[in-house]
Amino acid sequence: MTLILPYNREEEGAHPALLSPDYKSTVKRSPHQPLISIPQTLTELTGPAGRWDRLMGPALADLTKVGKGEAIGQRIVVSGRVLDEDGRPVPNTIVEVWQANAAGRYIHKKDQWNAPLDPNFTGSGRVITDDQGRYRFLTISPGAYPWGNHYNAWRPAHIHFSLMGPAFATRLVTQMYFPGDPLIPLDPIANAVPAAALPRMISRFDIETTQEAFALSFIFDIVLRGRDATPMED
Amino acid sequence: MSGQTPWQTVGPYFHYALPWKGGADLVEGKGEAGARMDLLPDGHYTLNPNDQPRGAAKGAVVTITGTLFDGDGVPIPDGFVELWQANAAGRYDSPDDTRVEVALDQDFIGFGRAATDADGVFTIRTVKPGRVPGPGNSLQAPHIAISVMARGIIKRMVSRIYFADEPSNGEDPILDLVPADRRATLLAVPAGEGKYLFDIRLQGEGETVFFDI
Numbered sequence: 001m002t003l004i005l006p007y008n009r010e011e012e013g014a015h016p017a018l019l020s021p022d023y024k025s026t027v028k029r030s031p032h033q034p035l036i037s038i039p040q041t042l043t044e045l046t047g048p049a050g051r052w053d054r055l056m057g058p059a060l061a062d063l064t065k066v067g068k069g070e071a072i073g074q075r076i077v078v079s080g081r082v083l084d085e086d087g088r089p090v091p092n093t094i095v096e097v098w099q100a101n102a103a104g105r106y107i108h109k110k111d112q113w114n115a116p117l118d119p120n121f122t123g124s125g126r127v128i129t130d131d132q133g134r135y136r137f138l139t140i141s142p143g144a145y146p147w148g149n150h151y152n153a154w155r156p157a158h159i160h161f162s163l164m165g166p167a168f169a170t171r172l173v174t175q176m177y178f179p180g181d182p183l184i185p186l187d188p189i190a191n192a193v194p195a196a197a198l199p200r201m202i203s204r205f206d207i208e209t210t211q212e213a214f215a216l217s218f219i220f221d222i223v224l225r226g227r228d229a230t231p232m233e234d
Numbered sequence: 235m236s237g238q239t240p241w242q243t244v245g246p247y248f249h250y251a252l253p254w255k256g257g258a259d260l261v262e263g264k265g266e267a268g269a270r271m272d273l274l275p276d277g278h279y280t281l282n283p284n285d286q287p288r289g290a291a292k293g294a295v296v297t298i299t300g301t302l303f304d305g306d307g308v309p310i311p312d313g314f315v316e317l318w319q320a321n322a323a324g325r326y327d328s329p330d331d332t333r334v335e336v337a338l339d340q341d342f343i344g345f346g347r348a349a350t351d352a353d354g355v356f357t358i359r360t361v362k363p364g365r366v367p368g369p370g371n372s373l374q375a376p377h378i379a380i381s382v383m384a385r386g387i388i389k390r391m392v393s394r395i396y397f398a399d400e401p402s403n404g405e406d407p408i409l410d411l412v413p414a415d416r417r418a419t420l421l422a423v424p425a426g427e428g429k430y431l432f433d434i435r436l437q438g439e440g441e442t443v444f445f446d447i
């Protein structure tokens with residue numbers, strides 16, 4: 001018999017509802033039936049660790065130098081720690097990012113917005129957290145971009161983040177926003193999150209780690225589900 | 235204590251960041267399975283170059299194909315299915331599966347991603363997983379845990395793929411929690427030698443069962 005500690009459930013008041021009608025695409029893509037609650041079994045309590053390189057190839061932490069020349073835009077360092085709800089670091093887990101270029105355009109073929117592409121910027125990267133749960137990317141400040149959700153709809157500047165954590169149960173995909181962005185209060189995707197939790201997605205500018213004559217620095221700590229305090233006999 | 239970071243959608247442009255070449259072929263990681271190279275301009279693919287030699291995983295190879303549908307029955311071309319499963323012997327390649335008596339397979343990790351194509355279709359090539367323990371003294375039927383993500387899905391939707399022709403489904407502790415008239419939405423249906431069909435309906439008639447874990 002193994003003693004298995006389940007992970008905490010989704011925190012009440014921290015996450016958006018699957019049906020968030022102001023973000024129109026959720027209307028036909030969210031279930032009508034309630035979710036069925038199941039216990040966390042070995043399936044939900046495990047996840048691949050230490051196998052990322054074999055699955056996806058080597059890490060890519062510098063997004064500014066993937067082309068022949070340097071990417072165009074304001075260089076920024078984006079770094080932080082991946083933690084659980086008790087503040088413990090989450091080491092050895094994959095952090096994947098993707099974003100628009102400085103003009104707000106994705107290199108993706110379906111992005112047809114009339115803003116320049118940067119041939120030297122793909123906008124995707126991935127790293128593994130160290131033993132303190134730290135990660136760090138060097139990238140370009142992403143631009144805001146318009147989208148078709150409603151009249152004059154603009155996404156605030158953001159970087160998409162995808163994390164696994166230690167188990168299937170700790171999976172998280174989120175978006176990192178920038179402090180003081182006037183588009184944040186107008187954005188249906190950010191505001192699908194309860195107001196009290198929205199600031200958790202906004203990075204903070206940090207002068208200490210800003211690099212003299214090179215790059216601004218933004219810090220974004222990410223909190224994954226922690227372990228439930230009550231052990232369960234399996 | 236600090237609070238959980240909120241979920242957000244992957245949006246429509248995840249294709250050059252998340253699904254990698256071979257990511258939907260859990261047996262050998264071959265070819266471009268699971269990736270959408272048609273959406274990436276030349277020279278902008280930065281994930282797995284897919285040149286690492288690799289053996290074939292042990293077990294019965296199965297190919298699972300399905301379409302991801304929205305509430306109007308329209309296929310979703312900008313989504314993906316993420317997979318996590320045990321190997322053919324029923325062991326997870328995870329430091330948290332400590333059952334050393336069940337063998338690992340050095341050629342099988344059990345994690346993958348399959349992007350839907352322009353017609354909303356995803357295809358997974360894997361081995362049928364073995365049975366793993368459930369709550370108490372129960373044993374679960376072979377299953378693949380899935381997360382479904384897409385533009386318009388603001389928080390991943392969790393489900394499972396079971397195999398309709400598997401005799402142990404009747405004793406599975408998780409299927410047992412699902413109302414009998416909805417269980418069929420979790421069963422991949424045999425479609426010839428090693429082939430299965432598993433459609434995912436996000437909403438409405440025949441809506442797939444999604445779990446809160």
Ligand SMILES: [Fe+3]
Nearest residue numbers: 155158160245
């Ligand atoms: Fe975006």
